[in-house]
Structure formats: C-alpha cells, structure tokens
Amino acid sequence: MRRVIGMDIHRTFAEVVVWEDGRLRHHGRVDMTRSGLEGFGRSLRRTDEIVVEATGNAMAVVRVLSPYVDRVIVANPMQVKAIAHARIKTDKIDAGVLAQLHASGFLPEVWIPDERTERLRRLVARRNQVVRHRTRVKNEVHGILQAHLVPKCPHADLF
Structure with missing residues (x-):
C-alpha cells in the first residue's frame, strides 16, 4: 500500500498530511528540530515517500528523514504554485497538494x-x-x- 506524505515546512514546525488509498488524512504538526524529525521518521514506513517544497531548511529535512523512508522528494515551489491554484491556502491544504501532486505524477521535482x-x-x-x-x-x-x-x-x- 503506497503512502505519500506531504510536509509544508516552516522554521519551527511542519504540517503533515498523508495520502493513502486516494484519501488525504491530516497527521498533525512535527517540530522542526533534529529530534522532532527523527521521532517522526521512526513512525514512518520504509516504503513511504515524503514531499517537501524547496525552502531554506528543505535539505536539512531531506538529510534527517532519508534514512527512514524510500524517498524524500523536493518540489519546485514556483511550479507547484502554477499547477495548484487554491482559493483557500492553509498549511494543511499546501501539504495535501504536495502529496496529491506526487501521487498523481504531476509534481515538479528539484534535483537533489x-x-x-x-x-x-x-x-x-x-x-x-x-x-x-x-x-x-x-x-x-x-x-x-x-x-x-x-x-x-x-x-x-x-x-
């Protein structure tokens, strides 16, 4: 069973949404600390894929979470914005959009x-x-x- 985890990352927290079986489920917030991310990583499956947007701390998130999952994908924020027009913008919606775009094969990835x-x-x-x-x-x-x-x-x- 494929799971895609979308993370809308900020300086102090990340909002997490899980896409599984065609449905989105809000997972909650994760502290943007090494220990917070490692704790979150331990709760994931080895087959999971995580999607984050390219921001100042995205590479740190990639480094911390990569050992716990199959793949961590970094999305191009400008192209994501162009693809996904949302009237209502919240952190949960943004995380869900990332997960859905990757699950459907439309996510514009950044080379890591x-x-x-x-x-x-x-x-x-x-x-x-x-x-x-x-x-x-x-x-x-x-x-x-x-x-x-x-x-x-x-x-x-x-x-």
Whole structure:
C-alpha cells in the first residue's frame, strides 16, 4: 500500500498530511528540530515517500528523514504554485497538494545533489559572499578617501 506524505515546512514546525488509498488524512504538526524529525521518521514506513517544497531548511529535512523512508522528494515551489491554484491556502491544504501532486505524477521535482556537490555549492556560495563583502568594504574606503580629498594612491592598488 503506497503512502505519500506531504510536509509544508516552516522554521519551527511542519504540517503533515498523508495520502493513502486516494484519501488525504491530516497527521498533525512535527517540530522542526533534529529530534522532532527523527521521532517522526521512526513512525514512518520504509516504503513511504515524503514531499517537501524547496525552502531554506528543505535539505536539512531531506538529510534527517532519508534514512527512514524510500524517498524524500523536493518540489519546485514556483511550479507547484502554477499547477495548484487554491482559493483557500492553509498549511494543511499546501501539504495535501504536495502529496496529491506526487501521487498523481504531476509534481515538479528539484534535483537533489549528493553530499559532495552540496558541500561544494555551499563553499562556492560562501566565497561569493566574502568577495562581495570585500568589494563593498574597498568601495567604502575609496569613498571615504575621496570625500576627504585624500589624493589617489600612487601605487597601482591601494590595498
């Protein structure tokens, strides 16, 4: 018997809806802590599939819940929004939509990188942040010097 679990994840909690035998059943809320997610994971079946939308903490949820289920799927939130128009939006409805879209084969999935690729992505993103910050600081120093009529550095690079 196939079960698809939709999770509408937030910073402190996740709303959970289970799709089984063509029916949706509200499961409740899960704390968005490692222990809360692990406890939830232990209550699942090995054959279950979990669906979450791509958010800031989605990859952490994938890492924690993957050992407990067959698969954790990350959905593209922009495409889900385009497919599923709901007049009433609640966390339960959003979780149910995710489960139903996956169960019916219409869920727009996001590729999930392996650990090495994810680590490299984080490293590159952090380097970009540091380089942008360095550029801002250099521009501030140049602006301060210019505002105080300090002549241009005779060397090629002030820094």
